[in-house]
Amino acid sequence: MDHTAHHTGTGHDHATHEGHHGHADHDGHAGASWGMAVKATLHCLTGCAIGEILGMVIGTALMWGNVPTMILAITLAFLFGYSFTLLAVRRAGLDFKTALKVALAADTVSIAVMEIVDNGIIALTPGAMDAHLSDGLFWSALLGGFAVAFLITTPVNKWMIGRGKGHAVVHAYH
Incomplete structure (x- = not known):
């Protein structure tokens, strides 16, 4: 097993990696597996869902209008999404400033x-x-939206991880 495939968790993807080895547009990173992309997207979706649902519940309970409720929901989605990764890389031993950048x-x-x-x-x-x-x-639109967002975000994450960006940055610290 070559060290690049082992590092990115795509050991079963040797043929794809070897086919691209040395290409300038590949930046020397092994292609990301769909499993890795799904895992990264589910991780992101969990934080987003918690934050967004919490924001919708708070905004609705306070009888806010649609715009302030959505702003709160989106803000909390980012906050919870970042927090999950922040906690994981802090556990890996990074200081707060570095963990926040990751x-x-x-x-x-x-x-x-x-x-x-x-x-x-x-x-x-x-x-x-x-x-x-x-x-x-309300719930069918929210959950349906998350399902479609998952389907669209997974290939984005796969593309980014394959180029050493996105969740590939987190994997470097595990």
Whole structure:
């Protein structure tokens, strides 16, 4: 097993790596596996979902309008998304400042894509913005948005990891 494939967790992907070895556009990183991309996306989705649902619940409970509620939900989605990575790399021994830089590098694009897709679906679903927490429409739009966001964000994460960016930055510290 070559050291690059071992480092990125794509040991089963030798043929793909060897086929690209030495190409300038590949930057010397082994291609990311779909499993690695799914794991990174699920990690991101968990933080986003917790933050976004919490923001929606708080905004609705305080009877805020749609815009302030969405701003709170998106802010909390980023906060929780970054926090999951921050805690993981802190456990790996990084100081706070370095850990924060790693979390920002690893998650910013992933969380942004996920939030744009998810909130876009909620905004475009007729009646979803005005639905209450007790309405099935609210939850189906939110969960449907997360499902579509997952499907769109996974290939983005795969592409980034394959180029040594995104969650590949986190894996360097495990």
